Amino acid sequence: MNAFEMKHxxxxxxxxxxxxxxxxxxxxxxxxxxxxxxxxxxxxxxxxFLTIAGGLLTPTSGTxxxxxxxxxxxxxxxxxxxxxDEIGFIxxxxxxxxxxxxxxxxxxxxxxxxxGNLEPxxxxxxxxxxxxxxxxxxxxxxxxxxxxxxxxxxxxxxxxPAIILADEPTAxxxxxxxxxxxxxxxxxxxxxxxxxxxxxxxxxxxxxxxQLYHMQDGVLTKAS
Amino acid sequence: xxxxxxELKKEKLRSGLMIAMIVLISYLIFILTSLAxxxxxxxxxxxxQWGAQRIALNSTANTDLRQSFLTQQQxxxxxxKEALIGETSVVAKAxxxxxxxxxxxxxxxxxxxxxxxxxxxxxxxxxxxxxxxxDSLKRAGYHLNSQLKLNDTAQKFTIVGFTKNAKxxxxxxxxxxxxxxxxxxNMVNGPVGSAIVSKxxxxxxxxxxxxxxxxxxxxxxxxxxxAQNMTFMLMIGFLMVISxxxxxxxxxxxxxxxxxxxxxxxxxxIPSKVLVGATISQSVLLVLSGLxxxxxxxxITAIIMPAAVPMAFDLTIxxxxxxxxxxxxxxxxxxxxxxxxxxxPISVIGG
Numbered sequence: 001m002n003a004f005e006m007k008h009x010x011x012x013x014x015x016x017x018x019x020x021x022x023x024x025x026x027x028x029x030x031x032x033x034x035x036x037x038x039x040x041x042x043x044x045x046x047x048x049f050l051t052i053a054g055g056l057l058t059p060t061s062g063t064x065x066x067x068x069x070x071x072x073x074x075x076x077x078x079x080x081x082x083x084x085d086e087i088g089f090i091x092x093x094x095x096x097x098x099x100x101x102x103x104x105x106x107x108x109x110x111x112x113x114x115x116g117n118l119e120p121x122x123x124x125x126x127x128x129x130x131x132x133x134x135x136x137x138x139x140x141x142x143x144x145x146x147x148x149x150x151x152x153x154x155x156x157x158x159x160x161p162a163i164i165l166a167d168e169p170t171a172x173x174x175x176x177x178x179x180x181x182x183x184x185x186x187x188x189x190x191x192x193x194x195x196x197x198x199x200x201x202x203x204x205x206x207x208x209x210x211q212l213y214h215m216q217d218g219v220l221t222k223a224s
Numbered sequence: 225x226x227x228x229x230x231e232l233k234k235e236k237l238r239s240g241l242m243i244a245m246i247v248l249i250s251y252l253i254f255i256l257t258s259l260a261x262x263x264x265x266x267x268x269x270x271x272x273q274w275g276a277q278r279i280a281l282n283s284t285a286n287t288d289l290r291q292s293f294l295t296q297q298q299x300x301x302x303x304x305k306e307a308l309i310g311e312t313s314v315v316a317k318a319x320x321x322x323x324x325x326x327x328x329x330x331x332x333x334x335x336x337x338x339x340x341x342x343x344x345x346x347x348x349x350x351x352x353x354x355x356x357x358x359d360s361l362k363r364a365g366y367h368l369n370s371q372l373k374l375n376d377t378a379q380k381f382t383i384v385g386f387t388k389n390a391k392x393x394x395x396x397x398x399x400x401x402x403x404x405x406x407x408x409x410n411m412v413n414g415p416v417g418s419a420i421v422s423k424x425x426x427x428x429x430x431x432x433x434x435x436x437x438x439x440x441x442x443x444x445x446x447x448x449x450x451a452q453n454m455t456f457m458l459m460i461g462f463l464m465v466i467s468x469x470x471x472x473x474x475x476x477x478x479x480x481x482x483x484x485x486x487x488x489x490x491x492x493x494i495p496s497k498v499l500v501g502a503t504i505s506q507s508v509l510l511v512l513s514g515l516x517x518x519x520x521x522x523x524i525t526a527i528i529m530p531a532a533v534p535m536a537f538d539l540t541i542x543x544x545x546x547x548x549x550x551x552x553x554x555x556x557x558x559x560x561x562x563x564x565x566x567x568x569p570i571s572v573i574g575g
Contacts, residue, residue, distance in 0.1 A: 054491065056570050057570060080494075085493070091491065091572055093484065099231040104230055108226065112494055139234065156492065
């Protein structure tokens, strides 16, 4: 079964002469154990794709299903719960809460979702892979941009989601760290059977991808 | 609460400044309330101590004790629940002492006010030229057996006792006999008193030219009493509203700064109620901390304040003021809550 599926999704903003169609008949599916990469220039519709995929925006037409259930069948509250339980978002703008240490950023997740998160050993491994295991008592203001990005990745992975949606996850990272994050995403997909969907400009991630898509003017095409 | 506590811990200076402002406001409100209460008590202490429920005055006296005169016919026969009093302003003079403005209250020794007068020292009045004075006269240097003159009387009066809380319209009371009141007012053959004070809440009289008022009606007509209380109420009310605005503005600014962070948390599925709870908890924690310190400062002030300052500290009233401030803080905290509820998670996607 597909972990995540979009069928004939169209998205239009504005009305009348100001109407802009951002997505055109998008069909997409992601299976557990795969890393899908969606590449495209700015303004091609990648962010809108991600917004709809995360259930934050209802498409003008078409269906979006997560683990077999259509978003349409869920209330706003249920979509929040779904994102918390099933979808890990890794965002380009990580905006960590400035008054929480790295450990507290993770503790906040535990406060809201006490069970079903990564076991301590697995979390330790993720933190070590990201190279932030020694930063647990630091505040975001004491970290570099790259370190904050990695903390944001850890925060997204900690609830142990089935699907990971990443928006430019390597934007603030140097070459070496890009490789590490690409490897981590690949590992999550293959070893932990997650469906990983990455929206990016970063061609350095292509090597890790199982499926490669291009987005151009709202049209999604699968690369050969 | 988790987020609120963590933020207070990390942002010590910012939280400290906000708490400091709430401390100053709450301290000012507590002190003003105590002052208002103290002054109100000094206006009405004697009337309350008498246990008065109803007060009969001359119907043309405009509910003013000072302007009321009752004849023997108007007073009629009184039960044990009524007492006749004569009230007049006097200036007490004695060698070696400053002149002191006071209120002379003439009583009949067999009636309930004189009978129930609690003495802090000395004995009750037995003769015409004896008086029992409010114990504030002690602070003015008088003591038992001190002699003083009232107005321009040739005769000297001896202080035979002191009593506490004997204040009317902030003026200390000197209790004496009703006949003394008549001579002080030069009305030996005229009116026999100023008012009939009754302990009976159903007291009525059919005497012509006499009108019965409730205790509160008479108190409200004491010179300056209502205006003074209204002024204090207005000041306290304004301070409450100012505290609401300060808390609301501070929390609004703090919340606005956090909206991008909150948007990310919303994307990750953190429910709005967690973020709203953090905002409200933060306002409650800030105000409770400020109130606690404000209350401590008020307690210290109460200890070191000289007795001459008319302040009264009533825990129930101060507690109610504290609860009022807390409610204002909650209302102030609700304004930024709207922004938290309207945070758009989509705004943080796409960089």
